[in-house]
Amino acid sequence: MQAPRWTLRLAGAIVLLVLGAVMLWPYRSEDSPSPILLTPTERAWLARHEPIRFISQSSYPPFEFVDAGGERRGMMIELVRWIATEAGFHAEFADAEFQVAQNAVREGKADVLTSLFFSEPRDRDFDFTATVYDVPASMFVRKTRTDLSTLPDLAGKRIAIQRGDFAEQFLRTAGIAFEHLPTANFAEATQAVIDGQADVLIGDEQIVFHHLFSAQHDDRLKLVGDPLYIGRNAMAVREGEHVLLGVIDKGIEHARATGTLARLERKWLGLELRPRKPDWRIYGPYALGALLVLFAVVVWNLRLEAVVRRKTADLEAKERRLQEIIEGTRAATWVFDVATGAIEINEHWAEMLGYRVEELRPIRFETFRGFVHPDDWAHTQDRIDRHLAGEIDHYASELRMRHRDGRWIWMLDRGRVTLRTEDGRPVVMAGIHIDISASKAHEDELQRMAYFDGLTGLANRALLEDRLVQAIARARRSGELVVLGYIDLDGFKQINDRHGHGYGDRVLMVIAQRLAQTLREEDTVARVGGDEFVFILREEDKIEAALQVVERLLGRIAEPIVLDALELQVSASIGISACSGAEDIEAAQLVRQADDAMYQAKLSGKNRYHLFDRARNRPQPGEAASATQAGRRAGCTPAST
Numbered sequence: 001m002q003a004p005r006w007t008l009r010l011a012g013a014i015v016l017l018v019l020g021a022v023m024l025w026p027y028r029s030e031d032s033p034s035p036i037l038l039t040p041t042e043r044a045w046l047a048r049h050e051p052i053r054f055i056s057q058s059s060y061p062p063f064e065f066v067d068a069g070g071e072r073r074g075m076m077i078e079l080v081r082w083i084a085t086e087a088g089f090h091a092e093f094a095d096a097e098f099q100v101a102q103n104a105v106r107e108g109k110a111d112v113l114t115s116l117f118f119s120e121p122r123d124r125d126f127d128f129t130a131t132v133y134d135v136p137a138s139m140f141v142r143k144t145r146t147d148l149s150t151l152p153d154l155a156g157k158r159i160a161i162q163r164g165d166f167a168e169q170f171l172r173t174a175g176i177a178f179e180h181l182p183t184a185n186f187a188e189a190t191q192a193v194i195d196g197q198a199d200v201l202i203g204d205e206q207i208v209f210h211h212l213f214s215a216q217h218d219d220r221l222k223l224v225g226d227p228l229y230i231g232r233n234a235m236a237v238r239e240g241e242h243v244l245l246g247v248i249d250k251g252i253e254h255a256r257a258t259g260t261l262a263r264l265e266r267k268w269l270g271l272e273l274r275p276r277k278p279d280w281r282i283y284g285p286y287a288l289g290a291l292l293v294l295f296a297v298v299v300w301n302l303r304l305e306a307v308v309r310r311k312t313a314d315l316e317a318k319e320r321r322l323q324e325i326i327e328g329t330r331a332a333t334w335v336f337d338v339a340t341g342a343i344e345i346n347e348h349w350a351e352m353l354g355y356r357v358e359e360l361r362p363i364r365f366e367t368f369r370g371f372v373h374p375d376d377w378a379h380t381q382d383r384i385d386r387h388l389a390g391e392i393d394h395y396a397s398e399l400r401m402r403h404r405d406g407r408w409i410w411m412l413d414r415g416r417v418t419l420r421t422e423d424g425r426p427v428v429m430a431g432i433h434i435d436i437s438a439s440k441a442h443e444d445e446l447q448r449m450a451y452f453d454g455l456t457g458l459a460n461r462a463l464l465e466d467r468l469v470q471a472i473a474r475a476r477r478s479g480e481l482v483v484l485g486y487i488d489l490d491g492f493k494q495i496n497d498r499h500g501h502g503y504g505d506r507v508l509m510v511i512a513q514r515l516a517q518t519l520r521e522e523d524t525v526a527r528v529g530g531d532e533f534v535f536i537l538r539e540e541d542k543i544e545a546a547l548q549v550v551e552r553l554l555g556r557i558a559e560p561i562v563l564d565a566l567e568l569q570v571s572a573s574i575g576i577s578a579c580s581g582a583e584d585i586e587a588a589q590l591v592r593q594a595d596d597a598m599y600q601a602k603l604s605g606k607n608r609y610h611l612f613d614r615a616r617n618r619p620q621p622g623e624a625a626s627a628t629q630a631g632r633r634a635g636c637t638p639a640s641t
Contacts, residue, residue, distance in 0.1 A: 036087045036254045038247060045243040051090040052244070054080050055110035058095040059185035061210045062268040063115050063133075063233070066095055075268045076114040076235075079132070082260055083251030097184050099164030105238050112248060117166040117231035126236040127245045130252055132261070136227035137167060140201040140208055142193060142220065148200055149225040154178055160189035160198035167202040170229055187211045194220050204231060206269060332433035334415070338388065338426045341365040352411070352435055354404030373400035373408055380413070387417065388426045395431065410440040453527040455505055456512035464526035464534055468587045471524075471536055475580065483537040483546040483578045486594035487515075489557070490571040490606040492531040499566070506563055507570065514556045519549070534591065543578055543611070550574055550609050558607060571607035573598050578612075 038046070046052070056064035056077060064074035072093050084091040094110060095101070104110040106125055117135070118128045141148050148154070151174060158179045161167045171178060181198045183189040186207045192198040194217060201208065205223070212218045235252075237245050255261045332349035336342075343363045350357040353371065360367070372380060376399040387395035395415045400408040415431020451463035459467065468484070475482045489511065496504040508531065515525045515533060525535040535553075537546050557572040575597030579585050593612040601610035 036083075036250050038087060038250070042243055042247050046087075046089045046247065049111070049244075051092040052084070052112065053092050053094065053110045054112045054114055055094045055096060055101045055104050056114040057098050057101055057185070059187055060098070060115060060207055061214075062206060064095070075264045076132070078264055079252075079255060079261070080112075080114060080235075082255060083248065086254060087247060087251055089247075097164075098162055102164055105236065108238065111237060111241070111244060113236045115233055116236040118234055119166055119169060121169060122166075122236070125239055127239055127241060129235045129245060129249045131232040131234050132252055133233045133265070135204045135206065135231040135233045137170075137202060137204050137229055137231055138208075138227045139224050140190070140193060140203065140221045141199065141224055142196075143222045145199075145224075151176065151225075151228060154200065157199040158197070160192040160201045162186050162189055162203065165203075166231060167228075171202070187215075190215075190217065190221065202228065332435075334431055334433070336365070336415070336429040336431075338417075338429060343368060349433055352409070352433060353401060371401045373402070376400050387415075388429070390424060395429075398436065409435060410437045412436045453512075456509055456527050458512050458516070458533070459524060459526035461526065461528045464524065464528065464536075465587060467524045467526075468536055468590070471538055472579070472585075472587060472590075474538075479580065480538070481543065481546070481578055481580050482590075483543065483576065484590050484594045485535045485537070485550060485553075485609075486575040486577075486591070486598040487533040487535070487553075487557075488573050488598055488602065489531040490573055490602070492570050495568055495570070499568075503563060503566070503568070507561055507568060510561050511557060511570070514559075515553065518553055518556050534594070546578070547576070547609070547611070550576060554607065554609065573601040573606050574609035575599070575601055576609055576611045 056072065056074070058066050060074070062074055064072070064076045067073050072095055077093065080091055080093075094104075096104060101110070101113055102116070105113045113126070116122065116126065116128070118131070122128075139148060139154070148157070154171065154176050156177060156179070158181055159167075159171070160181045160183055162185055163182045168180065168182075181189075181192055183192060186201075186203045189198070189201045189203060190208060190211050193201045201221075205227070208221075209218075212221060235248055237248070252261075331346075332352050333346045334349055335344045337344075341364045343365060345357060345360065345363060347357045350360050369377060376397075380397040380399050383392070383395050383397045386392050393416075395413075397413050399411055399413060401411050403409050412434040413431065414434070415429050417426045417429045419428040420426055451460060451466075452458065453460045468482075471482045474480070492504065492507065495507055508527075512525075512527065512533070515535065519525055519535060519537075522538050523536060524538075525533060528534050537549060554572055554574065557570065559569075561568045561570075575594040577590050577593035577597060579590060597610040597612040601608050604610060
């Protein structure tokens with residue numbers, strides 16, 4: 001018996017209402033993703049660096065390409081424009097061949113590469129966003145060939161590969177010996193196989209299919225075998241651009257949550273058609289009612305399961321991303337249980353100190369303290385205590401830690417309390433260690449270059465001036481005597497002329513070593529010219545004691561120097577000037593006086609010293625006033641001779 005027409009219409013209306021409610025449910029406001037939220041640091045970075053320069057491949061359709069009208073189009077281009085609009089920054093676009101585009105980001109000529117497969121070797125030059133699309137890469141051959149279908153079949157073949165594409169690295173890693181035919185893009189690679197210049201093309205399926213159908217060559221080539229690999233297509237920035245990477249990652253996640261990625265995929269890759277659903281009107285009204293109830297229950301359960309899966313997938317994705325970041329950067333992480341004092345470390349933390357993590361566990365706060373240099377602990381403890389007390393918002397300390405082999409390595413230790421009780425007491429603190437030994441060594445090298453002579457290792461003129469000003473100021477406070485000596489080597493020019501600058505430099509290094517060994521640790525000796533040296537004697541009460549040191553220097557300098565069985569000898573002419581704390585003179589004038597005395601020593605026959613004589617070396621008229629005024633600022637006057 002046929003059901004009344006009005007009953008069927010009512011049942012159909014109910015079905016439409018239920019289906020409409022189910023379809024619209026994900027778009028309720030409470031489930032709608034929030035917009036892109038940028039931190040103050042990210043906003044400030046964008047403001048300083050705008051416009052953000054994106055570079056894409058000129059021919060990588062449908063992901064990115066330049067059309068016949070010269071316009072940049074494609075899935076990734078639209079995605080970038082959408083992210084820029086949502087995040088509120090200005091984006092500029094450029095395009096180039098794939099290899100050129102990669103080099104532009106490496107060299108800082110562009111900020112973001114819009115399409116690049118992730119691989120570990122590339123991860124050394126680039127930082128990658130989350131994967132945007134998975135792209136299978138396969139083999140394409142002419143339709144008449146039947147000898148190529150698996151990876152081993154490629155041995156010895158002529159293979160067309162887009163320049164800079166991951167396929168070349170994949171084949172070489174797999175140990176396949178092949179004849180490489182590099183091309184500017186996949187379109188050229190496709191044509192090379194059609195023309196017989198190459199046996200096979202390895203390329204990304206969507207892009208190769210696009211070229212085949214666009215050029216109506218789909219009857220010339222065929223896809224063979226399973227995909228060789230699935231490329232994780234992502235955007236990439238130059239290694240270390242973490243702030244920009246975070247902004248782009250947030251934009252990709254927002255596009256995924258809002259359905260923008262799915263919309264772009266449907267637009268550019270299409271959607272497979274599904275078979276027509278059966279006509280539900282043939283069922284009776286009673287069966288339909290029961291089906292609706294069952295359908296509603298199933299849909300509700302499926303929706304709950306989908307929510308759980310989505311939340312779980314989000315958490316797993318974030319955990320994977322965090323683990324990828326930790327592994328990619330080899331970050332040394334630690335988690336500190338404040339109440340118990342227990343510390344959980346990862347393998348990289350132990351490796352930095354030359355251990356395996358199993359050798360250090362269980363590790364406690366006292367264990368960590370045992371690794372820290374005693375001179376660095378007070379500052380480190382103070383920073384930790386102040387952060388735990390809430391006085392500073394994060395903990396950071398530069399400290400030295402003992403390596404297993406006994407050496408000290410510099411670490412940047414950073415952390416933050418991640419969990420507090422309701423009354424504010426710290427429960428858990430987490431952070432990372434970063435090895436900064438290289439940067440510290442670089443700082444030391446810059447310090448050495450700025451204040452020490454590159455050949456002899458002695459102080460240079462800049463450090464000498466600083467030490468002399470300090471010595472004069474100290475003499476003013478204590479009343480001690482400051483004695484300054486100016487040394488010029490006798491006979492050094494003849495060694496350079498006869499034996500060459502190589503021997504001359506070695507002579508200077510020997511003389512520098514003798515000067516340093518003869519003088520006391522609290523004294524200063526500097527190289528101020530080719531064969532000229534200056535020394536400062538501190539804490540002298542009488543000039544006679546200082547002159548005894550000068551006589552020892554003359555003897556040490558004049559000792560023979562044997563280099564490669566060649567015996568060489570120099571002597572020294574030394575000028576001496578001195579001042580006491582009760583008198584006024586500037587540092588530069590004290591050096592000039594010693595220089596004048598040194599020339600007197602040379603004129604007197606060399607290999608001797610001469611003490612500056614104030615009675616015979618008075619300033620010329622007109623100079624006395626300025627010298628006296630400058631001397632008051634320095635706080636030291638020449639000692640009487």
